[in-house]
Amino acid sequence: xxxxxxxxSAQEYASGVEVGFVDAIGVERSGPLxxxxxxxxxxxxxxRSFAAFKGQxxxxxxxxxxxxxxxxxxxxxxxxxxxxxxxxxxxxxxxASQPFRLTWTDGERExxxxxxxxxxxxxxxxxxxxxxxxxxVDEDTAEVFAxxxxxxxxxxxxxxxxxxxxxxYRVNLRWLSRYRHGRCDRAPVADRLRDVFAxxxxxxxxAEQVGDRLAVLPVLYHLLWRQELSADVxxxxxxxxxxxxxxxxxxx
Numbered sequence: 356x357x358x359x360x361x362x363x364s365a366q367e368y369a370s371g372v373e374v375g376f377v378d379a380i381g382v383e384r385s386g387p388l389x390x391x392x393x394x395x396x397x398x399x400x401x402x403r404s405f406a407a408f409k410g411q412x413x414x415x416x417x418x419x420x421x422x423x424x425x426x427x428x429x430x431x432x433x434x435x436x437x438x439x440x441x442x443x444x445x446x447x448x449x450x451a452s453q454p455f456r457l458t459w460t461d462g463e464r465e466x467x468x469x470x471x472x473x474x475x476x477x478x479x480x481x482x483x484x485x486x487x488x489x490x491x492v493d494e495d496t497a498e499v500f501a502x503x504x505x506x507x508x509x510x511x512x513x514x515x516x517x518x519x520x521x522x523x524y525r526v527n528l529r530w531l532s533r534y535r536h537g538r539c540d541r542a543p544v545a546d547r548l549r550d551v552f553a554x555x556x557x558x559x560x561x562a563e564q565v566g567d568r569l570a571v572l573p574v575l576y577h578l579l580w581r582q583e584l585s586a587d588v589x590x591x592x593x594x595x596x597x598x599x600x601x602x603x604x605x606x607x
Contacts, residue, residue: 372506376402376455388457392510397475401428401453418442420450421535421580427472428452434471437486437517439528441474442535445582447482450474457503468499481512489518527588531580539577541570548575552584552599559595575599 375385379398384391417426418435420442427442427450429435441447454473459466472484485500492500504514520528547565556564562571578584579593585602586593 371459373458374455375458388506388510392481392512395475396454396473396481397423397449397451399451399454399473401451402456402469403453419536421537422447423449423451425449425451430471431486433488433519434486436520436525436528437484438472439532440517440520440524441472441484443528443531443580443582444474446476446478447474448477457506459502466499466502468503470503481507482515483507483512484515484517486517492516521589523591524589526592530593531576531588534573534576535580536577539573541574544571544574545578545583548578548584549601552601555598555600557595558586558593558597558599561599 372388373385374388374391375383376391376394376396377383377400379395379400381400384394414432414435415428415430416435417428418438419425420427420438422442427438429438429452438450438452441450451473452471453469456467456469470483471486474482474484476482483503485503487496487500500514500516504516507514519525544565548561548571551561551564558575559568562568562575565571575584579586579588579599582602584599586597586599591597
């Protein structure tokens with residue numbers, strides 16, 4: 356492909372883009388994206404199945420998203436980490452995997468693309484997410500991503516390309532995600548933790564002020580997952596000396 360599709364405005368192309376999807380009640384639908392962009396794609400079922408076979412190099416599975424309280428599929432550990440990060444984002448209220456397939460003609464041939472995720476934000480904005488490590492984005496993939504981004508802009512969506520998460524953030528997300536379920540939210544302990552961390556304290560020292568660490572730490576990690584408590588999860592693994600504080604306090 357010579358990139359001619361990318362030189363045409365997104366507005367001209369959006370009118371020619373078709374979308375196919377399975378809606379929230381399981382009905383297959385298709386038509387111009389210009390007519391269907393307002394559909395709640397965060398509730399859509401995957402448009403294709405996730406392959407699993409002996410000798411497969413990538414790892415497929417389902418991640419239970421606390422955000423939407425649904426199972427969200429992934430086709431690799433990189434995708435699993437990406438959906439985990441979406442679930443951790445307080446601006447995200449719902450998400451779905453393989454939400455639709457876009458088809459269009461680039462002037463030479465029929466093209467198609469199925470984004471990895473669709474997320475809905477608190478303000479109602481839709482977000483289309485494609486997951487691919489930077490080193491695996493070839494010229495053709497880059498053109499498809501750029502075209503998808505332009506079409507998303509035209510219909511008022513965001514487009515995000517997500518690669519590998521950097522190590523400390525990935526490690527911390529995987530740890531905190533173990534405590535994302537509401538069963539870890541014990542109100543008396545949570546209230547006490549909010550009081551204790553009204554000032555910035557080391558994680559373990561603050562937890563021990565509340566009670567037995569075996570009972571307190573799961574609640575503390577749940578509040579960190581919900582970002583009611585805040586800590587640096589980007590630059591170093593969480594540990595006993597990690598400073599924790601109420602999210603409303605900002606960084607000490």
